[in-house]
Each structure stands twice: as structure tokens, then as C-alpha cells.
Amino acid sequence: MPYCQRWIRALFLSLLAFLFTLPATAQQTLTRVEGRPPAATFSLPEIGGGKMSLSDFHGKVLVINFWATNCAPCREEMPSLERAAKWLGRFNSRLISINVGEKRELVEEYLKTAPVSFPVLLDPDTSTAKEWGVYGYPATFVIDPEGRIAYRAMSRREWDDPMLLVPIRALGMRGLAKQ
Numbered sequence: 764m765p766y767c768q769r770w771i772r773a774l775f776l777s778l779l780a781f782l783f784t785l786p787a788t789a790q791q792t793l794t795r796v797e798g799r800p801p802a803a804t805f806s807l808p809e810i811g812g813g814k815m816s817l818s819d820f821h822g823k824v825l826v827i828n829f830w831a832t833n834c835a836p837c838r839e840e841m842p843s844l845e846r847a848a849k850w851l852g853r854f855n856s857r858l859i860s861i862n863v864g865e866k867r868e869l870v871e872e873y874l875k876t877a878p879v880s881f882p883v884l885l886d887p888d889t890s891t892a893k894e895w896g897v898y899g900y901p902a903t904f905v906i907d908p909e910g911r912i913a914y915r916a917m918s919r920r921e922w923d924d925p926m927l928l929v930p931i932r933a934l935g936m937r938g939l940a941k942q
Contacts, residue, residue, distance in 0.1 A: 791926045793905060793914035802906045803894045807861065807884040810870060815859065815884055817910065824856035824935040825906040826922075829892050831863050832873040834900040836919035841877050847922035848881040855908070855935035858922075859884060863892040863900065907934050 806816040817825070828844055830837035848858040859882045862870045867885060874883065886892055895904065903922075905914040913934055920927060 791920050791924050793916055793927060793930060796912045796915055799907065799911035799913055802904070802910050802912050803891070805861075805884075805886075805891045805894075807886055807891060808867075810862075810867065810874065810883040810885065815882055817906075820857055820859075820906070821910060822855075822908050824851075824854070824908060824931055826851065826856065826858040826931060827895075827904045827906065828858065828860040829863050829886075829895070829897045829900060829902040830860055831900050832865055832869055837901045838877065840901055840919045840922060841879065843920070843922040843924075844881070845879050847928065848879070850923065850928060851931065851935075854932045856931055857881070861886050861891060863897065864889045905931055905934065 802817055804817045806814050809815050826847070828840075830841075832838070844858060844860065851858055860879070861884045863886045865885075866887065870883065870885065892898075892902075895902075899917065901916075901919055903916045903920070904912055907913045914930065916927075922928075
């Protein structure tokens, strides 16, 4: 391995070690889901037209964010979700959001003021959110490449924080190794 690559790797590992030693109040975490249960399937309309299903993402890590336009923490975390989505695309991972209980027109109007590049799906009757056990927003789940729930976060996060992205990246790298 060339000297420059070793130096960059050592710097990255040092940064990770530093981040893992921060006080608990400074850390953002994901909650590991014991037993990794299978994720509930869905097929929902996409804001831009068409439908998307959980099965469309088989073999990839999928970050699913449930939200609503009238949820202030949801709106606050949307810019960090956008930044994370761009980073995740490089690591066999995708991010999608599912708007819960709102009309298409309301969601489209909100997205004009806060555009995102990731898919926005609609759950107007809240049945998908209920099946996933979502009763507060934002709620985010990380699905492994085999379609099982690996992690969850049941409140607002800064999704471009390395403390959150490193475990997601690790799932994606394992998925690539199996291909």
C-alpha cells in the first residue's frame, strides 16, 4: 500500500477512534434491532409518479425515513438526510423517505421549498407506518441487504454524522462482499 494511502487510512481510523470516545451526550446513535427481524413489505406511490417496493432494494442497504410536513424535527433533519443520501449512494446503500398521512399536493408544495434528490413515497392512509410500528416522527430504519431491520432511530438525527454513517457503510460493504 503506498505511503499516502496508509497515511489517509491512519488518519481516518484516528478520527473514528476519536469519535467513539466522545461523551455519550455528544454522540448520535442508532439502536441495534435484536434478531434483525424481516422488514415489512410495502408498495407505495412515489411523489414523482410510479411505485416503489421494498423488494426494489434487495441486495442494498436501505435507510427508510418516515416523516410528515407538519413535524418540525422532520423538517430540521431533511437537509442532513439529503447530504447523507449522496454519501450513501457510494456504498451499496440508498435512502428513501415515506411521508405519512398527508395528501400528495401538500407534500409536493413542501418539497418545492426543500427539494431532495432521494425518492419520496406516500403513505396517505398510514397503514405502512402502522405496520412498521411508527407512531411518532421522524422514525428511521436501516435495512440490511437481506431485507432485515438492522437499526432504528426514533427521533431527529443529523444523518451526515459519521457516528451514524459508519455502521450503515459497514452493512453496505458486507453486502458488496457477498455479491
